[in-house]
Amino acid sequence: MDKQSPKARTRQRILEEAARVMRESGTESIGVAALMKRVGLTHGGFYAHFDSREALVEAVIAEMFTDSAQRMKSLWQQPDPAERLSALIDYYLSETHRDCRAEGCPVPALVSEVSHLPDEAKAIFTQGVSSMLKRLSELLAELGHRDAETLASSLLAEMVGALALARACPDKALSAAMLARSRQAIMQRTGREQAA
Template structure:
């Protein structure tokens, strides 16, 4: 690859990094090309040297977000069994750190509500991201011997995403912490990761 091509690819990656971070915070509909290019330290006019349209940027930004999430999920793979992997995923996903840094974490809690309005190709890539997460959860449940790992994984995934979305929506930090802690505890009990609480 020539020096010019290498520089162009680095610039494209810098734009995508900024786009992925911004979209997790303001959504795909809130991202403006001019403001994004300014954040990346570039001129507005240079945008079309890297992307054919705003929709092209959004599609590739969605790809970038889910590639980053996939890498985090794959980092759990070396853990020795399904229960340990799943418990760690729940703790990481529903952590205070994840709540306070949406720009660095899974885009599903931030963007699920607008996924139906994404450009067609971006929506297809969004669906792949959902399936990636579902596969990790279902695989862990299957390794634990659950009879219906696919259905249980769908339910668990919905709770993870919904709990984080709610925790970010409420303005009170103490309330948000309760949402996260309660969801972590209830999910682990329901999935057989800890003994059920006695009434």
């Protein structure tokens, strides 16, 4: 049973809708009036939940990382660490993830904009990335990889870059090929797949 107050539920609806918009179109595309209209509320009602548009952006970035972690929870619950890593790579660099901008990882959606955001929003983004790196590093260490932190950083950068580039490429066949090649290269680097 949902124990949230009506105000908390409304705030959550605003956050979820704003997260969809930000993942699809970036932080600059969030206008308060348009967002509230999408949620079915009045423009004035926004200020019952957020002090400013900047406060909304900060809350949405945090929500995006929380939501992404929740969506990937089943991948992280696999008992075999090797299968966990393979599933993570397969999902992250999949055409499904590429095409699901509104529900995908927030990093590719925000990475080009973060440097232009206020310090508070940058700190929330950094915390989200750090959490992803920590989890990936722990998984790589569990699999016996030396210098797991460095490898985790490199893998995350490659996966984010490959996904962002695949999303930007209008040629779906080329986009899919980029994802497949990156997936294969990362699998080989992590010992999950033998070289061809």
